[in-house]
Amino acid sequence: MNSEYSTVNSEHFDFKILFFGREQTKANYAFSGNNTRDQYVLHLVLKGSGVFTSAGKKFTKLKAGDLFLLPRSVPCFYQADATDPWEYLWIGFSSTNFENILVNSKLYPDFYLKNIENSKFSQELLAFYDRLHQMPTLPEQLQLQSDFLALLSTFLKEYPANKAVSQSTASRTFVQAKECLEKTYTTGINISAICAQLHLSRSHLYTLFKRYLSQTPQQYLTDLRITHAKKLLIETTDPIDSISSQVGYKDAFTFSKAFKRKTAYSPLAYRKSYHK
Helix, strand or coil: CCCCCCCCCCCCCCCEEEEEEEEECCCCCECCCCCCECCEEEEEEEECEEEEEECCCCCEEEECCCEEEECECCCEEEEECCCCECEEEEEEEECCCHHHHHCCECCCCCCEECCCCCCHHHHHHHHHHHHCCCCCCHHHHHHHHHHHHHHHHHHHHHCECCCCCCCCHHHHHHHHHHHHHHHHHHHCCCHHHHHHHHCCCHHHHHHHHHHHHCCCHHHHHHHHHHHHHHHHHHHCCCCHHHHHHHCCCCCHHHHHHHHHHHHCCCHHHHHHHCCC
16 A cells, blocks of 8 residues: 655744724824834825835935835835825734745845836735725635735735845844844844844854945944834934933943934924924
8 A cells, every 4th residue: 555644844924814904094194103113014006105214224205106014013114295195004913934925025125115006916905905805704714815925926926126135044043033133133232242042153143234235233233223113213202311211222322322313303493403
């Protein structure tokens, strides 16, 4: 009698769709809530235009047919155009290992893609969004999970990373280190502490960040803090020493030096420029 037994070497992916929506925004509309989220929110621009940035990167203008992601634990800012405000749809979801998909796609590390309106992924995303309006039975809920995984599979096939990135120990270690920084940057943690926590040498962590993010770990940590600080300076009246503590600096002097080095403005001058 012939018999067969094989194990399957595949990674488990868990996803939960949390919310979805669609909005025609007003001129200059910007999301005023917490700009660092506990989940992922995928946006497809349907009409109009706006700007988007994440973790201290330069602003980029996006328009109809473009896609952007609000990643978990990464500070982001997006705002509708003054004369042609955008309309977009969004799908929010949670996952413990979506980063492993993200780092293997062109959506990483800038978290946006342009001109995808004619792609198979875009059409499947619109169809999936429509199906979310139904009140699913248990079999249909399982089908939705399956459809979402199929949607991500299409996405990776159409928009793979520019360079092949294997699901190796290196890529997993990078994801772990990046998530650790995103979760702890407000505590005052430094790169040496991250290395000790993950049992990595500083040079190895440096190599990983340069390979996958084209930044050093310290540059990424600074970007996280400065992006968060910009939001607090604009949206609150908190004193500078309070803001420096909230974003992980030990004192206002060190924070002010880092902020000016990054933006060419002192924190106070930056705040005043938005409240003229």
